[in-house]
Amino acid sequence: MKSNKFPKKDDNKMIKKRIDNLISEIDNHPQESENYLKLATILIEEGSFDQATQLLEQAKNAVKNSQDLDYDLAVCYYMQGKYDQALKLLDHIPNDDLVLYQKSLVLMKMGQLQKALAYALTISETDDRVLELLGDIWLGLGEFDQAEKSYTTISQDQRSAKVNFMLGITILTKNRDLAEKHFTISQKQDIKYFEQAQKKYDALLKIIGDKDKFNG
Template sequence: MDKKIMKIYDAGDHDRAIHLLIKKIDNEPKNVDNYLQLATFLIEQNSAQQALELLQKAQVVVDQPEKSSYDIAVCYYMLGEFEKSLKLIDSLPNDDETLYQKSLIFMKMGQYQKALAFALTIKKQDNKILELLGDIWLSLGELKAAHDSFAKVPEKQRSAKVNFLLGLTIFDKDQKQAEQFFSEAKKLDKNYVAQAEKQYSAIAKLIRGKDGSN
């Protein structure tokens, strides 16, 4: 990865960073790392289709085409082509990245037990994994397990989503504490909370159905 270009991208000058990478690709067409970095930028810019086309073309010319397989699988996932993504991921060695992607795919496919099995196998349980585990437990209706997973994310590193779901998972048991989580979520991202609240009634039914009370 080109660190100088990464700094330009992180500074918000996305167009320049992308232009510089395209220039590098023109100069070094066989270097797969340039394609991977550009694909990452395109995915972050919600251009997964462009990223997929770039990586597919790269496989014909680069020296190490196998290095792009994981990223192609991510593109398929982003485009909702879960079966294609899973087939490609299954051809790769199991490590934390592939296990995470498998878990995401099964989560999207509604196969929550399989998603859980892969997520629990991941060795490095960082914030991204803790959030995924919380999502899976919530989808399974296991509120305490979901809350415990979200709560392991350090307080200062919690996103609006994590705070909101922390509140949601304890709303029926401790409304005062739940409201504090909702308040923290609003401070971070009012738009997210507004969207999440629209889904609240459906999630609340899941919670009440699971608890059999309220």
């Protein structure tokens, strides 16, 4: 997750230097995919998804092994909300845990939750990121107990503001006091996310009870 802090001037200079060096390497070796991927990674980390997409699309016409760029380009399409294009590329890449995870993310965004679940459950290394994805999918399917199980498998010190908020949602009807604790933790971790999530789930919170208690 990107930091909310503004980058320091020294950081900006270092990033610019890395970008300039990679551009020089690309100019010198235009058919090598590695430098395009490194530059695209920096652009993605900086939130410049349009630039990263444009770079990779142009690179596919220049490099020897254009398929090497497909996964990163699919990620760019996903970040831009171009889910059909992302899935089309991913379907041509051999499945490993990274590809299965990305396919599941894309399918979840497309509302194909059962397919998303099938891919997520196929992932061999179930880390915190996968557990969060599974929780999101189960929650989308209305399986609150399964969602709770996935979220709570993530250790407490590794739970993000989002995970804590979603945990609150999953247990709100059966353990309101504990749910409120998770909402409070989420609010302290990231007030901006908390307020956005509160608005998104406003109708559900109103149905269940007194939403004002969650305003901290």
